[in-house]
Amino acid sequence: MTDPMSEGSSRVNQQARVPQRSGGTPLELADDALIAAQRLSEWVARAPTLEEDVALTNIALDQLGVARLLLQSLGDEDELAYRRGDAEFRNCLLVELPFGRARGDLDFGWTVVWLLFLAAAQKLRYEAWDNEVAAKAVKESAYHLDHATQWVIRLGDGTSLSRERVQAAVEELWPYTHELTEGIRDDWLSIVEPVLKEATLVKPSHDTWRPSGGRSGRHTEHLSYVLAEMQALHRAHPGVQW
Amino acid sequence: MHLTGKFCNTEGVDTPAVKGADGLLGEVERAEAALRAAADRAGAGSFEAVIEADQKIEPRDVMPEDYRKGLIRQIAQHAHSEIIGMQPEGNWITRAPSLRRKAILLAKVQDEAGHGLYLYAAAETLGVTREELTEALLSGRQKYSSIFNYPTLTWADMGAIGWLVDGAAIVNQVPLCRCSYGPYARAMIRICKEESFHQRQGYQSLYVLANGSPEQRRMAQDAVNRWWYPSLAMFGPPDSESTHSAQSMAWKIKRFSNDELRQRFVDMCVPQADILGLTLPDPDLKWNEQRGHYDFTPPDFDELMRVVKGDGPCNRQRMAHRRRAHDEGAWVREAAAAYAAKGKTA
Numbered sequence: 001m002t003d004p005m006s007e008g009s010s011r012v013n014q015q016a017r018v019p020q021r022s023g024g025t026p027l028e029l030a031d032d033a034l035i036a037a038q039r040l041s042e043w044v045a046r047a048p049t050l051e052e053d054v055a056l057t058n059i060a061l062d063q064l065g066v067a068r069l070l071l072q073s074l075g076d077e078d079e080l081a082y083r084r085g086d087a088e089f090r091n092c093l094l095v096e097l098p099f100g101r102a103r104g105d106l107d108f109g110w111t112v113v114w115l116l117f118l119a120a121a122q123k124l125r126y127e128a129w130d131n132e133v134a135a136k137a138v139k140e141s142a143y144h145l146d147h148a149t150q151w152v153i154r155l156g157d158g159t160s161l162s163r164e165r166v167q168a169a170v171e172e173l174w175p176y177t178h179e180l181t182e183g184i185r186d187d188w189l190s191i192v193e194p195v196l197k198e199a200t201l202v203k204p205s206h207d208t209w210r211p212s213g214g215r216s217g218r219h220t221e222h223l224s225y226v227l228a229e230m231q232a233l234h235r236a237h238p239g240v241q242w
Numbered sequence: 243m244h245l246t247g248k249f250c251n252t253e254g255v256d257t258p259a260v261k262g263a264d265g266l267l268g269e270v271e272r273a274e275a276a277l278r279a280a281a282d283r284a285g286a287g288s289f290e291a292v293i294e295a296d297q298k299i300e301p302r303d304v305m306p307e308d309y310r311k312g313l314i315r316q317i318a319q320h321a322h323s324e325i326i327g328m329q330p331e332g333n334w335i336t337r338a339p340s341l342r343r344k345a346i347l348l349a350k351v352q353d354e355a356g357h358g359l360y361l362y363a364a365a366e367t368l369g370v371t372r373e374e375l376t377e378a379l380l381s382g383r384q385k386y387s388s389i390f391n392y393p394t395l396t397w398a399d400m401g402a403i404g405w406l407v408d409g410a411a412i413v414n415q416v417p418l419c420r421c422s423y424g425p426y427a428r429a430m431i432r433i434c435k436e437e438s439f440h441q442r443q444g445y446q447s448l449y450v451l452a453n454g455s456p457e458q459r460r461m462a463q464d465a466v467n468r469w470w471y472p473s474l475a476m477f478g479p480p481d482s483e484s485t486h487s488a489q490s491m492a493w494k495i496k497r498f499s500n501d502e503l504r505q506r507f508v509d510m511c512v513p514q515a516d517i518l519g520l521t522l523p524d525p526d527l528k529w530n531e532q533r534g535h536y537d538f539t540p541p542d543f544d545e546l547m548r549v550v551k552g553d554g555p556c557n558r559q560r561m562a563h564r565r566r567a568h569d570e571g572a573w574v575r576e577a578a579a580a581y582a583a584k585g586k587t588a
Binding site: 034037038041042044045046047048049050051052053054057058060061064065067068071077078081082106108109153154155157158159161162165229230232233234237240241242 | 325328329332335336337338339340341342343344345348349351352355356358359362397447450451454455457458563566567570571572573574575576577578580581584586
């Protein structure tokens with residue numbers, strides 16, 4: 001099978017595909033941000049407080065904003081978001097997972113641990129770039145990281161129930177961070193480990209299962225559901241304006 | 243705060259002018275100037291004198307108990323409407339057909355959460371807590387606008403809600419910018435400025451659909467058909483049956499009657515519908531030269547009362563959703579309180 005994103009693929013502007021390992025490719029970062037925005041949108045009107053409804057929606061908007069700028073640098077943003085199949089997406093597996101163990105779950109503890117891991121990695125990758133999109137994205141990632149950090153500490157060091165829930169999320173999500181942090185692992189650990197420590201949380205002792213494949217288009221079962229929902233309306237009306 | 247800068251992300255949409263809406267925004271600005279002028283005038287003394295002099299009642303002022311209670315009821319109902327109102331539009335965020343529309347819709351729903359926050363804060367100045375108000379919503383003791391008990395069945399509903407529902411909300415809310423209670427008037431000035439962007443994006447979205455493919459056009463007309471009468475019902479029962487109106491007018495909380503505002507809305511919508519090229523679903527809608535207004539078929543007020551009482555298409559769904567979000571968030575709020583009690587700062 002040929003890689004649909006390989007040289008010659010018509011949807012992606014070739015110039016923008018310069019591989020930058022510590023920065024990640026524009027398409028990888030765009031897809032991470034787009035799928036993260038799509039997942040975060042599930043929280044709308046479901047958050048534990050009204051302030052958090054505002055914050056999570058805001059973070060979803062930031063992610064979507066960066067995804068759009070990156071996709072626009074690669075081609076037609078809607079063509080790329082709505083017309084690619086799951087094997088053509090280059091996001092890491094972490095962002096496509098549901099916010100809990102099963103499809104449809106929406107666990108706030110899981111979400112803030114997910115955001116801590118993701119925002120720390122995004123901040124590092126955007127910092128490795130040097131352009132206007134990155135400058136905006138770094139500032140926003142710093143805010144996302146701060147927001148997630150505060151919640152992970154509050155929940156880790158809150159009640160015994162909250163500690164149990166975020167500890168479980170750390171254990172479930174940790175395996176996926178290897179793919180997320182390829183090339184930036186040490187810097188990432190230096191951000192995340194002190195937060196876990198202050199939150200009285202521990203990394204899983206068994207760390208050999210390291211799922212990956214997202215960067216080459218081999219995803220989990222979850223991505224095609226995310227895309228089915230995101231793309232259904234657009235695909236039902238080909239070629240029209242919205 | 244970082245977040246407030248993000249409100250009004252719906253700005254920047256390339257829009258045909260929403261005919262008649264600019265005048266309303268001008269009215270908001272004049273109310274803001276009047277509010278500053280009222281603050282500059284010397285204190286007028288008694289509650290009645292303050293009302294008479296068109297000054298603002300502030301939280302520490304003495305006020306009749308019924309004034310306080312009536313305002314809590316009205317502001318809370320308004321806040322609850324913003325919160326429940328996130329659901330019908332939130333329903334389409336993950337399916338928005340372009341990334342630009344997705345961003346606009348996310349920003350709009352975020353504004354609604356923000357409006358809920360300002361309004362709960364305004365109500366809190368009258369001596370209730372957000373917890374009490376939340377409880378009143380979840381128990382069904384306090385209501386929210388019945389419009390949100392209708393389903394959003396197609397993408398065109400996002401446009402119709404922006405144009406008609408936000409349009410009706412603006413017509414209702416602009417006079418509240420001159421409300422005699424200072425914190426409510428100030429909250430409404432801010433909210434109305436943002437609502438005008440909401441209406442504009444809805445109108446623009448509907449305009450694109452109305453001028454799009456035959457299927458998109460059908461979708462747009464169907465949405466207008468379904469949202470027109472529920473939007474007219476947003477102005478409440480006819481004046482002859484309105485329970486709270488007379489006292490509210492005397493206290494300058496309310497400035498115009500339900501029927502006056504409904505007429506103003508209809509008069510605004512007719513030329514706007516013409517520009518869209520869509521038909522308002524009322525065969526009796528026609529210009530009345532003598533009155534200087536459009537004649538129109540009133541909404542079905544029996545249906546309005548059924549929906550208010552809980553038997554609308556989505557009342558149960560909306561409340562179940564709100565209760566679930568609240569219940570599922572309990573462990574998070576408890577943990578945050580437990581952490582705060584430890585005296586650390588996260």
